[in-house]
Amino acid sequence: MTDLTSLEPLATFCGKCDCGCPQLYVDPAAPVEQRVVITDDFGQQVRMSADQFSSLVDEAKSGRFDAIA
Template identity: 75%
Template sequence: MTEFTNLEPIASFCGKCNCGCPQLFVDGSAPVERRVVLTDDFGQRVQMSADQFSSLVEDAKAGRLDAVIRA
């Protein structure tokens, strides 16, 4: 497992509690294809490139992910 020691916090997706909310980080020391790190409140991590994250953000802005919150 990769050691996460150089994480720069970018955003927290709850922030209304102290439960280990999902967070977004950038790991400047990680390979380019794994630089963006998403963590969940269960201790899991997803790593992706900035291009992959940009695509996700673009889809969200365009409303293509809205069905997820309506489910």
């Protein structure tokens, strides 16, 4: 896993515990297609472009994921 100290934190999901909550980062040194980083509480990460992340946000705003929550 990448050293997270070089990433710019944007959001922590949950944050009500100290279990290593999922987080959203920007990696300014990464290639454009891998700049957005989402980590989970198991030490894994997903990297995507800003365009891909924007598409994910648009889907969430439209209610597409409401049934999951």
